[in-house]
Amino acid sequence: MPVSTEKPGLKLGKRSRESSDSDWGRDAAMRFRFGIFLLVGLLLLVMVLAAAVGTVEVSPRTILSLLLNRTGLTDFPQTWPLSDETIILHLRLPRVVGAALVGAALSVAGILFQGLLRNPMADPYVIGTSGGAALGASVGVVLSNHFSILGFGTVPTLAFLGATGTMILVYRLSRVGGRTPVVTLLLVGFSVSVILGYTMSFLLIVNDRLQVNVRIIYTWLLGGVTLSRWPQVGIIALIVIVGSVLAFAFARTLNALSLGEEHAAHLGIPVERHKTALIAIGSLLTAAAVTAAGLIGFVGLIVPHFLRLLFGPNHTRLLPLGALGGAAFLVTADLLARIAMPPTELPVGILTAFVGGPAFLFLLRRTKREYRF
Amino acid sequence: MKTIQLHELCFQYNHRPVLERISLEITAGERVALLGPNGAGKTTLLKLISGALVPAQGTVRVNGHKPSGVSKRELARTIAVVPQDFGVPFAFTAREIVELGRTPYLRLLRGVGTGDRLAVERAMELTDTSPLAKRIFNELSGGERQRVMIALALAQEPDILLLDEPTQQLDITRQAEILDLVVDLNRSRGLTVLSAIHDLNLAAVYFHRLIVLHDGSVLADGPPAEVLRPELLEIAYGGPVEVVSIENRSAPVVLPASRTRDGSSKGGNPER
Numbered sequence: 001m002p003v004s005t006e007k008p009g010l011k012l013g014k015r016s017r018e019s020s021d022s023d024w025g026r027d028a029a030m031r032f033r034f035g036i037f038l039l040v041g042l043l044l045l046v047m048v049l050a051a052a053v054g055t056v057e058v059s060p061r062t063i064l065s066l067l068l069n070r071t072g073l074t075d076f077p078q079t080w081p082l083s084d085e086t087i088i089l090h091l092r093l094p095r096v097v098g099a100a101l102v103g104a105a106l107s108v109a110g111i112l113f114q115g116l117l118r119n120p121m122a123d124p125y126v127i128g129t130s131g132g133a134a135l136g137a138s139v140g141v142v143l144s145n146h147f148s149i150l151g152f153g154t155v156p157t158l159a160f161l162g163a164t165g166t167m168i169l170v171y172r173l174s175r176v177g178g179r180t181p182v183v184t185l186l187l188v189g190f191s192v193s194v195i196l197g198y199t200m201s202f203l204l205i206v207n208d209r210l211q212v213n214v215r216i217i218y219t220w221l222l223g224g225v226t227l228s229r230w231p232q233v234g235i236i237a238l239i240v241i242v243g244s245v246l247a248f249a250f251a252r253t254l255n256a257l258s259l260g261e262e263h264a265a266h267l268g269i270p271v272e273r274h275k276t277a278l279i280a281i282g283s284l285l286t287a288a289a290v291t292a293a294g295l296i297g298f299v300g301l302i303v304p305h306f307l308r309l310l311f312g313p314n315h316t317r318l319l320p321l322g323a324l325g326g327a328a329f330l331v332t333a334d335l336l337a338r339i340a341m342p343p344t345e346l347p348v349g350i351l352t353a354f355v356g357g358p359a360f361l362f363l364l365r366r367t368k369r370e371y372r373f
Numbered sequence: 374m375k376t377i378q379l380h381e382l383c384f385q386y387n388h389r390p391v392l393e394r395i396s397l398e399i400t401a402g403e404r405v406a407l408l409g410p411n412g413a414g415k416t417t418l419l420k421l422i423s424g425a426l427v428p429a430q431g432t433v434r435v436n437g438h439k440p441s442g443v444s445k446r447e448l449a450r451t452i453a454v455v456p457q458d459f460g461v462p463f464a465f466t467a468r469e470i471v472e473l474g475r476t477p478y479l480r481l482l483r484g485v486g487t488g489d490r491l492a493v494e495r496a497m498e499l500t501d502t503s504p505l506a507k508r509i510f511n512e513l514s515g516g517e518r519q520r521v522m523i524a525l526a527l528a529q530e531p532d533i534l535l536l537d538e539p540t541q542q543l544d545i546t547r548q549a550e551i552l553d554l555v556v557d558l559n560r561s562r563g564l565t566v567l568s569a570i571h572d573l574n575l576a577a578v579y580f581h582r583l584i585v586l587h588d589g590s591v592l593a594d595g596p597p598a599e600v601l602r603p604e605l606l607e608i609a610y611g612g613p614v615e616v617v618s619i620e621n622r623s624a625p626v627v628l629p630a631s632r633t634r635d636g637s638s639k640g641g642n643p644e645r
Binding site: 114118119120249252255256258259260262263265266267268269270308312313314 | 423424425444445446447448449450452453454456459461462463464465466469470473474476477479481529
């Protein structure tokens with residue numbers, strides 16, 4: 001951090017626009033723009049890389065050429081086998097884009113919950129929201145297996161209800177006198193997650209005995225990107241984009257909430273209404289991420305934390321950075337999960353837990369001083 | 374002009390009455406201290422005026438309107454509240470904290486304009502917090518944080534400033550610094566100031582009107598010399614106090630009536 005060189009002194013008048021814009025303000029804005037630029041570049045890079053690597057290697061150049069040809073703007077001569085095109089367009093890209101969407105959703109949901117609960121530990125996985133969504137989705141799968149009348153929307157709808165219900169429950173239970181101390185939040189989140197997790201196991205056992213195919217629930221428990229078809233990706237994309245845009249609309253509310261709910265009200269924020277909206281948006285994003293990839297922990301914790309260290313906690317900047325950073329992070333993690341132990345494909349949840357778990361503990365240890373146990 | 378009017382105001386927490394039939398008026402530009410022992414209802418009264426609480430009975434009027442009758446944004450442009458010392462969960466800089474004061478002026482899709490930046494800078498000038506702009510708010514000292522919070526309140530460009538124990542947990546010189554600032558703002562910008570304050574002596578020096586709350590009602594209301602009388606304070610605080618006047622000082626000094634003092638402890642201090 002550069003040392004403060006800001007000079008006091010009020011400059012008024014027309015020419016002061018530049019000078020009244022302190023170095024500091026310009027600094028942060030510049031860094032933000034640079035950060036967005038960097039993260040977009042990084043995201044595109046890892047996406048192309050993730051599409052290129054696999055049992056069949058496809059050169060990044062081929063990927064770019066065939067994608068550009070698809071847009072109809074270019075017409076590179078086709079020097080690659082047709083099978084490559086199929087692998088990229090129908091196998092790898094849906095998954096890569098899916099991973100990016102899941103990462104963005106988890107990261108933005110994490111930022112929303114952290115701002116709402118005024119607590120940097122609030123990750124959708126840690127506080128049980130993901131667990132609620134997973135249980136809801138599992139119930140949805142089981143139900144649609146038993147009653148074929150239920151349509152495609154059952155799973156995501158129940159995932160959303162599960163996430164919202166859990167969020168409201170955890171929020172209510174962990175509040176102590178208008179605050180959400182880290183101890184109660186973690187204890188409540190932990191207990192609720194355990195209950196939800198074992199309920200899922202129970203569902204599995206019951207359904208195994210009924211010989212119903214619920215393999216997807218296993219995948220959800222372990223956490224892995226399951227998206228493989230473009231229509232699914234499209235639906236998730238729609239939810240994640242709408243959710244993120246809505247989240248951005250509440251950036252100033254989140255900033256004001258840092259001062260506490262009462263003070264936020266004194267700044268003209270309709271606190272109760274906005275809190276409800278924040279819970280709904282966070283649950284929606286979590287539900288989308290969980291239906292697409294199951295339980296993936298700590299993304300919503302480490303990505304926002306890291307970005308806050310680099311760019312500060314201002315939510316108008318943190319939210320867009322968080323979406324991009326989360327996307328790049330999960331695409332990378334998913335790539336590593338695929339290539340770490342060939343031919344076995346690791347569930348990406350294991351990978352994020354190996355990276356995120358220690359980071360979480362470190363964070364807890366560091367902030368210990370600020371909370372009285 | 375009456376800027377704050379309370380009429381027969383009552384409030385209770387869980388059926389326990391906290392305020393009973395409070396009626397008072399505060400004129401624009403006044404500097405009023407709210408005194409009384411813990412639990413007398415000082416903070417509750419401030420919250421009723423700021424709109425954080427809704428009265429059970431009676432009315433609050435701010436500039437002629439009930440707080441519940443105007444939009445929250447509008448109210449936030451009229452009244453600014455400086456809370457007791459506290460921290461924020463993330464590493465916001467002091468300037469970012471002050472910028473939050475512009476929240477009631479910002480529109481959803483429009484950025485922070487030049488007017489907002491000027492208001493923030495002016496607020497930081499007035500509170501002498503410009504040198505702290507880039508520092509992390511949570512890492513500032515108690516007095517610095519308090520000044521930043523006042524700057525935040527000023528960035529709201531309010532008519533009324535409500536303070537809740539602005540000097541608590543501050544060193545004696547910092548206490549004077551904060552209250553000097555408040556007096557300054559009252560004089561130079563015509564801000565109406567209402568502050569809950571614990572310290573009777575600070576109240577006597579820095580405010581020209583003192584209101585003593587006792588058991589949920591107004592026990593006394595007037596200038597320091599009139600309010601700071603031993604018999605009155607003994608009722609308010611439930612114990613003996615001593616009021617001493619000092620030469621060349623307009624405000625009297627209130628001391629707790631100690632049983633061990635120079636005259637009465639003839640046996641001397643055994644620890645010496």
